[in-house]
Amino acid sequence: MDQIQSLQRPVKGTPMSLDQAMELAISEAYQGGPKVSPNPLVGSVVLDSEGRFLAAGHHEFYGGPHAEVNALKNLSNEDLKGAHVIVTLEPCAHEGKTPSCAKMIAKLPVKRVTFGLIDPNPLVAGQGAEILRKAGIEADVYESSDLKIDQEMRIRLEEVCEAFLWNFRHKKTFVALKMASSLDGQVALKSGESQWITGSESREYVHYLRSCYDGLLVGKGTIEFDNPSLNIRHPKIQKDNKVIVVDGEADLLYKFSQLKLSEVHGTENIFWCVAEDLKEEVEKKVKELPKAPRLVFVKTNVGGDLNLEDLLAQLYTQGLRSVLVEGGALTASSFVQKGLVNRIYMFQAPIIMGSGGSKSWTETVRIQEMKDKIFIQHPRYLTFGGDFMITGRIL
Amino acid sequence: MDQIQSLQRPVKGTPMSLDQAMELAISEAYQGGPKVSPNPLVGSVVLDSEGRFLAAGHHEFYGGPHAEVNALKNLSNEDLKGAHVIVTLEPCAHEGKTPSCAKMIAKLPVKRVTFGLIDPNPLVAGQGAEILRKAGIEADVYESSDLKIDQEMRIRLEEVCEAFLWNFRHKKTFVALKMASSLDGQVALKSGESQWITGSESREYVHYLRSCYDGLLVGKGTIEFDNPSLNIRHPKIQKDNKVIVVDGEADLLYKFSQLKLSEVHGTENIFWCVAEDLKEEVEKKVKELPKAPRLVFVKTNVGGDLNLEDLLAQLYTQGLRSVLVEGGALTASSFVQKGLVNRIYMFQAPIIMGSGGSKSWTETVRIQEMKDKIFIQHPRYLTFGGDFMITGRIL
Numbered sequence: 117m118d119q120i121q122s123l124q125r126p127v128k129g130t131p132m133s134l135d136q137a138m139e140l141a142i143s144e145a146y147q148g149g150p151k152v153s154p155n156p157l158v159g160s161v162v163l164d165s166e167g168r169f170l171a172a173g174h175h176e177f178y179g180g181p182h183a184e185v186n187a188l189k190n191l192s193n194e195d196l197k198g199a200h201v202i203v204t205l206e207p208c209a210h211e212g213k214t215p216s217c218a219k220m221i222a223k224l225p226v227k228r229v230t231f232g233l234i235d236p237n238p239l240v241a242g243q244g245a246e247i248l249r250k251a252g253i254e255a256d257v258y259e260s261s262d263l264k265i266d267q268e269m270r271i272r273l274e275e276v277c278e279a280f281l282w283n284f285r286h287k288k289t290f291v292a293l294k295m296a297s298s299l300d301g302q303v304a305l306k307s308g309e310s311q312w313i314t315g316s317e318s319r320e321y322v323h324y325l326r327s328c329y330d331g332l333l334v335g336k337g338t339i340e341f342d343n344p345s346l347n348i349r350h351p352k353i354q355k356d357n358k359v360i361v362v363d364g365e366a367d368l369l370y371k372f373s374q375l376k377l378s379e380v381h382g383t384e385n386i387f388w389c390v391a392e393d394l395k396e397e398v399e400k401k402v403k404e405l406p407k408a409p410r411l412v413f414v415k416t417n418v419g420g421d422l423n424l425e426d427l428l429a430q431l432y433t434q435g436l437r438s439v440l441v442e443g444g445a446l447t448a449s450s451f452v453q454k455g456l457v458n459r460i461y462m463f464q465a466p467i468i469m470g471s472g473g474s475k476s477w478t479e480t481v482r483i484q485e486m487k488d489k490i491f492i493q494h495p496r497y498l499t500f501g502g503d504f505m506i507t508g509r510i511l
Numbered sequence: 512m513d514q515i516q517s518l519q520r521p522v523k524g525t526p527m528s529l530d531q532a533m534e535l536a537i538s539e540a541y542q543g544g545p546k547v548s549p550n551p552l553v554g555s556v557v558l559d560s561e562g563r564f565l566a567a568g569h570h571e572f573y574g575g576p577h578a579e580v581n582a583l584k585n586l587s588n589e590d591l592k593g594a595h596v597i598v599t600l601e602p603c604a605h606e607g608k609t610p611s612c613a614k615m616i617a618k619l620p621v622k623r624v625t626f627g628l629i630d631p632n633p634l635v636a637g638q639g640a641e642i643l644r645k646a647g648i649e650a651d652v653y654e655s656s657d658l659k660i661d662q663e664m665r666i667r668l669e670e671v672c673e674a675f676l677w678n679f680r681h682k683k684t685f686v687a688l689k690m691a692s693s694l695d696g697q698v699a700l701k702s703g704e705s706q707w708i709t710g711s712e713s714r715e716y717v718h719y720l721r722s723c724y725d726g727l728l729v730g731k732g733t734i735e736f737d738n739p740s741l742n743i744r745h746p747k748i749q750k751d752n753k754v755i756v757v758d759g760e761a762d763l764l765y766k767f768s769q770l771k772l773s774e775v776h777g778t779e780n781i782f783w784c785v786a787e788d789l790k791e792e793v794e795k796k797v798k799e800l801p802k803a804p805r806l807v808f809v810k811t812n813v814g815g816d817l818n819l820e821d822l823l824a825q826l827y828t829q830g831l832r833s834v835l836v837e838g839g840a841l842t843a844s845s846f847v848q849k850g851l852v853n854r855i856y857m858f859q860a861p862i863i864m865g866s867g868g869s870k871s872w873t874e875t876v877r878i879q880e881m882k883d884k885i886f887i888q889h890p891r892y893l894t895f896g897g898d899f900m901i902t903g904r905i906l
Binding site: 297298299300301302305307309310311312313452453460462464466467468469470471472473474476477478479480481482483484485486489490491492493495497499502504506508510 | 692693694695696697700702704705706707708847848855857859861862863864865866867868869871872873874875876877878879880881884885886887888890892894897899901903905
């Protein structure tokens with residue numbers, strides 16, 4: 117989920133290879149970033165009978181028309197004679213919030229449909245393709261003749277809807293970790309000071325990332341030190357986002373109305389995670405507060421800290437299918453140490469802070485031998501002004 | 512000093528802009544990387560009277576012909592009628608190991624000479640250009656009409672001969688630091704284990720970097736733990752390099768002949784840095800050793816550790832004008848903390864090691880406030896396989 121710059125759509129009539137069309141479809145898919153969850157991001161491109169660009173579209177918002185429908189909507193039957201529809205995910209076979217895409221396409225004079233991924237639901241996988249084939253339309257899974265492109269595109273096709281796939285396969289919340297460190301891996305001074313490590317270009321991108329996840333998660337230390345707004349401030353994005361605060365002992369809960377957070381967000385959008393053991397006490401005290409966030413009660417570990425697996429399970433039942441963990445140092449380290457991070461977005465600024473007087477984002481992570489190091493899979497590097505960012509999957 | 516992949520020279524007759532020619536000249540200059548010190552890296556390109564590529568060359572080895580001579584050597588006076596010579600540094604006015612380049616060019620039917628930098632020696636700066644002008648040749652300092660290119664090229668023109676410029680301006684050894692860390696800034700486990708953090712592509716590039724510096728510097732911990740060869744193993748480079756070992760207490764000196772280092776290098780190429788206070792004792796003991804490296808005696812600080820400023824001054828007098836510090840963690844940290852690092856090459860692997868059980872490369876570096884952070888200037892990012900590398904100037 118890391119593209120806000122979409123590929124430019126070519127002029128109608130421009131010849132495109134299948135690889136180019138699939139790449140454009142992926143780029144289109146990302147345009148739905150802020151609004152489609154818990155649905156997958158899906159993009160689609162339509163080529164005419166001669167393989168020339170006709171139209172493109174994406175799934176724009178949850179409950180709205182699917183990508184294929186948006187791509188096809190302005191095309192006539194004349195346009196579509198012998199056309200080739202490219203879509204990142206298998207057209208749906210079933211009627212849900214919207215009619216079946218496969219059935220819709222089956223009625224059109226389309227010649228061929230190529231999709232990037234088979235529907236991950238084994239109960240309906242291949243059914244969309246089957247509907248198309250029965251209507252005499254060729255329906256096949258994407259394959260590139262270039263092995264390297266094929267391999268890369270498979271990774272990108274999974275990535276574009278990775279939270280959805282993770283949710284579907286594991287019934288768990290997808291966790292992304294965003295960190296901003298110096299070149300020597302430090303995220304704040306011991307005093308707590310951390311503003312600013314990265315530059316404005318990086319920070320703008322972080323606001324985009326916030327919009328792509330169902331919730332933004334921080335530890336109470338971040339609130340205590342920075343008193344942040346934790347909203348989305350991006351020139352192209354308008355979204356009321358959800359915020360999750362990890363505050364096991366409810367230390368900050370009773371000061372809620374003094375926090376900037378409480379001014380900026382509706383209370384229904386703030387999820388306050390506290391220890392289950394304190395439930396009775398907390399519920400009583402909260403009644404006396406002028407305003408209060410939603411409460412999420414979480415099991416604790418032997419040491420008394422919140423059990424992060426249970427925390428994620430509670431968030432999943434609250435409908436939060438993906439979260440962006442933004443720190444601070446200890447919260448980030450705990451998620452890494454417990455092996456709960458799916459994707460990392462690591463911004464680094466070209467500065468040295470010195471580990472002698474500052475905090476690392478992995479201080480609770482400890483390996484015994486080099487063979488136990490934690491790998492970032494399929495790493496990709498982007499630069500933002502003088503900073504760079506690496507992103508990849510851990511889990 | 513970070514290009515081993517040179518730009519391809521264009522086919523003779525290909526039109527080139529001045530910017531393109533200067534870029535090629537910079538790339539040519541880097542080809543001299545392993546062999547020109549203490550001379551500067553210099554590259555040159557010759558265009559014909561119509562601005563088409565004729566030839567290119569570089570300063571290949573210390574004492575050998577200068578870049579312009581190599582670029583011009585196979586061209587006839589016919590070729591050179593109205594030609595434009597582009598060179599990264601002002602053609603020399605004086606006779607040294609080789610004849611004056613300005614005087615040589617002055618005899619040719621060349622129309623114009625453009626050079627990237629004025630000679631840094633104020634006593635001769637501009638004299639090369641003056642000789643050319645007197646011969647009726649236009650001689651000017653490079654300027655791009657594109658402001659962004661102009662700015663970038665100025666940085667690159669300084670960079671290509673940065674060690675030379677630093678030596679000349681400050682009479683000090685240029686220090687580059689090469690580190691390989693995990694994404695969380697760790698360079699070794701607490702046990703000392705560090706092989707391997709980065710992949711083979713990064714490691715090959717490090718062997719190239721070794722060849723570009725007069726000496727490779729390590730602390731005794733690295734020798735103790737890894738017993739490394741510290742030579743240059745690169746498919747395209749043959750060079751007997753020099754090694755500097757920082758071993759203030761002479762702990763490893765007496766085991767010298769058991770170290771792999773002593774098998775791989777001639778003793779005249781190994782510089783062993785020990786505390787000045789131990790001079791008498793060390794000189795006596797060393798006489799009894801079957802073989803011994805060169806000894807460099809260094810002043811100590813109050814705490815008894817070697818004074819790194821003095822260490823660099825001693826190396827300078829030994830003719831080592833640039834060193835690549837390769838670690839370990841504490842040695843690197845000391846150089847950063849003392850503000851002695853000119854350039855950094857920071858390789859990062861897409862792995863997490865966890866700071867809980869490992870070592871940072873800045874553990875003795877401590878800043879009080881964010882405003883005191885150490886900046887990497889003009890950062891550039893390169894990728895090597897799954898790793899990335901940032902390089903830039905600190906000093």
